[in-house]
Amino acid sequence: MNSFTYFRAHEVAAALTEKATAPQAKFIAGGTNLTDLMKVNVEQPHHLIDIRRLPLNKIEETEENGLRLGALVTNADTAYHPLVESRYPLLAKAILAGASAQLRNMATNGGNPLQRTRCYYFYDTATACNKREPGSGCSALNGYNRIHAILGTSEHCIAVHPSDMAVALTALDAKVNVTGPQGERVIPFPEFHRLPGDTPNIDTNLSPDEIITAIDLPTKGFAENNAYLKLRDRTSYAFALVSVAAALELEGNIIKEARIALGGVAHKPWRKPEAEAQLVGKEANPENFAQVAETLLAGAQGFGHNNFKIELAKRAIVRALLQAAKMEEIS
Amino acid sequence: MQKTAEKENLEKASVALPPTHTVTLKVNNTEKQLQLAPWVSLLDALREYLGLTGTKKGCDHGQCGACTVLVNGRRINSCLTLAIMEEGNDITTIEGLAKGDALHPMQEAFIQHDAYQCGYCTPGQICSAVGLLSEGKAKNEHDIKELMSGNICRCGAYTNIVAAVQDVMQQKGDPANE
Numbered sequence: 118m119n120s121f122t123y124f125r126a127h128e129v130a131a132a133l134t135e136k137a138t139a140p141q142a143k144f145i146a147g148g149t150n151l152t153d154l155m156k157v158n159v160e161q162p163h164h165l166i167d168i169r170r171l172p173l174n175k176i177e178e179t180e181e182n183g184l185r186l187g188a189l190v191t192n193a194d195t196a197y198h199p200l201v202e203s204r205y206p207l208l209a210k211a212i213l214a215g216a217s218a219q220l221r222n223m224a225t226n227g228g229n230p231l232q233r234t235r236c237y238y239f240y241d242t243a244t245a246c247n248k249r250e251p252g253s254g255c256s257a258l259n260g261y262n263r264i265h266a267i268l269g270t271s272e273h274c275i276a277v278h279p280s281d282m283a284v285a286l287t288a289l290d291a292k293v294n295v296t297g298p299q300g301e302r303v304i305p306f307p308e309f310h311r312l313p314g315d316t317p318n319i320d321t322n323l324s325p326d327e328i329i330t331a332i333d334l335p336t337k338g339f340a341e342n343n344a345y346l347k348l349r350d351r352t353s354y355a356f357a358l359v360s361v362a363a364a365l366e367l368e369g370n371i372i373k374e375a376r377i378a379l380g381g382v383a384h385k386p387w388r389k390p391e392a393e394a395q396l397v398g399k400e401a402n403p404e405n406f407a408q409v410a411e412t413l414l415a416g417a418q419g420f421g422h423n424n425f426k427i428e429l430a431k432r433a434i435v436r437a438l439l440q441a442a443k444m445e446e447i448s
Numbered sequence: 449m450q451k452t453a454e455k456e457n458l459e460k461a462s463v464a465l466p467p468t469h470t471v472t473l474k475v476n477n478t479e480k481q482l483q484l485a486p487w488v489s490l491l492d493a494l495r496e497y498l499g500l501t502g503t504k505k506g507c508d509h510g511q512c513g514a515c516t517v518l519v520n521g522r523r524i525n526s527c528l529t530l531a532i533m534e535e536g537n538d539i540t541t542i543e544g545l546a547k548g549d550a551l552h553p554m555q556e557a558f559i560q561h562d563a564y565q566c567g568y569c570t571p572g573q574i575c576s577a578v579g580l581l582s583e584g585k586a587k588n589e590h591d592i593k594e595l596m597s598g599n600i601c602r603c604g605a606y607t608n609i610v611a612a613v614q615d616v617m618q619q620k621g622d623p624a625n626e
Contacts, residue, residue, distance in 0.1 A: 122466040123486035152528045153509050167533055217598020224521045353597035
């Protein structure tokens with residue numbers, strides 16, 4: 118780990134002021150990913166601004182009958198919050214599918230979506246990686262790319278975003294509240310993460326001098342019909358090869374509204390409004406679900422070791438939707 | 449001549465280290481004041497500065513759980529947090545679980561069920577299990593396995609670890625035993 122200095126902020130304004138005086142500084146909260154990246158020299162901040170004690174640690178109902186998740190509430194406290202469990206079980210399931218109990222006790226709601234990819238080459242400073250060192254090349258393209266992306270890739274980067282929580286937040290149309298030197302703004306969750314394009318070093322549309330203050334959940338939580346299906350090499354404590362957040366609003370067995378977001382397949386949680394529209398008014402059955410899976414995976418491309426993900430994702434989508442419709446048991 | 453040049457180069461290269469900070473931690477019910485650089489992890493503070501070597505450095509990357517301790521009663525990976533960030537917090541390590549000579553029920557249960565082989569992961573397993581118990585989310589054997597998945601046992605003592613945790617739950621009248 119490199120040498121660095123440390124500042125603890127107790128107010129948002131103090132954190133922003135500190136950042137203005139040290140633009141290369143990094144904010145740290147739960148620290149579960151940043152500390153690790155510092156140990157392997159992928160991140161080498163010369164100054165850390167500890168924001169864990171900012172007063173952003175509440176979960177409150179919003180005026181619009183939604184729920185505001187404070188940025189510094191831990192993932193564990195969020196997943197087990199009675200209102201999250203009852204109104205947004207899809208989010209609770211996704212959070213609990215990720216990491217371990219210890220990590221969920223540390224990781225925060227603001228930090229989880231900001232975690233970096235677990236691409237081996239990104240972590241290995243001896244190899245080329247455009248995300249870590251722009252312009253150096255992508256070692257995964259022709260390397261061992263079993264865990265890599267099949268959708269939305271570019272010639273510069275085929276990394277995937279590792280968060281489970283972000284997949285559910287994308288499906289639920291959450292909103293990210295941020296504050297920075299220019300004031301406050303709101304970023305819709307589906308627009309929060311970016312595709313790699315020719316700037317894979319930039320993961321999100323959050324500016325480096327902004328802080329996430331809260332994540333808002335809208336009124337609609339799809340509490341009745343939802344599923345989070347995560348497929349991985351071991352059944353716990355592993356990142357997704359493919360994951361599916363599925364939510365349905367049903368009238369009998371006719372679909373009124375559908376939400377589908379995929380994890381483990383792209384640089385951001387993958388959602389396609391036209392695929393969801395395709396299900397509206399249709400019967401909830403395996404055939405219709407298989408059709409929507411084809412739409413979601415249209416244009417998917419493997420890079421050798423990860424070719425299996427295309428078929429895996431299609432089958433996972435069908436299974437998650439069947440689970441959401443309660444036509445198949447949750448496994 | 450050469451010696452002087454070397455010395456000059458050395459002086460140029462040497463960068464002053466940032467100042468250390470006074471960090472106060474309550475460790476196993478005793479207040480400890482440490483003078484630490486910002487990059488000292490909680491794990492290193494416990495092991496290298498306080499001599500509490502029961503907490504183990506397995507992977508040092510939050511993947512094995514050997515470094516699990518309780519901070520304000522909650523289990524965390526001490527390798528992934530900076531000691532300075534835990535200022536004022538209440539830390540319980542494996543050394544702090546027993547009351548005098550009386551072992552913690554979880555320690556007793558691990559012995560009773562032979563829930564280890566080499567013992568390296570055991571302090572982390574026990575601290576994690578104590579955290580799991582106070583969280584109260586495990587309702588059955590499957591839940592215990594899922595919620596203990598952050599602790600890896602290279603010897604594969606999992607079956608007996610689960611039995612030990614179930615045993616303590618039973619003692620506490622917890623429904624999580626079947």
